[in-house]
């Protein structure tokens with residue numbers, strides 16, 4: 001291994017200062033450009049916004065440590081990227097078809113306390129990830145949830161039943177959820193652990209009529225408190 005080349009390459013004392021200058025300069029350029037984007041924060045990014053951020057980041061990053069990248073060329077890349085961003089966001093306000101094409105559209109994940117099942121669905125929020133998000137919003141079981149919608153920015157909107165309307169549902173707190181089994185030993189009301197469909201089951205082995213899965217857990221109907 002040529003450690004000197006790996007760690008230093010062409011780095012010399014003079015270039016160290018140039019890197020520092022380039023970095024500060026590009027940092028300021030990116031900051032100004034992001035302010036010009038009109039976005040107030042970037043907690044959630046749509047795919048389209050992420051593409052713009054990656055373009056900016058890549059251009060700015062190269063300019064920080066490649067000797068032969070002209071700073072003004074990079075500034076030009078940033079200005080072009082943000083102009084395209086502003087143009088496209090403007091076009092999206094004019095055409096909702098164009099907006100759907102670029103940003104996708106909101107998708108129902110839960111409707112009436114059960115998971116919405118669609119064949120070949122591309123939105124890939126896994127069940128674990130999704131239950132974790134519901135727990136963060138204080139959901140204990142799906143019977144509390146009237147609807148959950150995956151928004152285009154990737155965040156989850158949750159609509160609850162009023163306490164008096166809470167139904168039985170699939171528990172999603174780990175201790176309760178992990179008691180699932182494919183063999184029912186005691187008759188009772190159970191929820192399918194994949195789609196949340198309720199079924200009154202007798203001892204034995206049962207398949208969910210809705211999603212064909214065969215593991216169940218006792219349904220609960222606790223109210224939301226606070």
Ligand SMILES: [Zn+2]
Pocket residue numbers: 192193194195196197208209210211212213
């Ligand atoms: Zn099911």
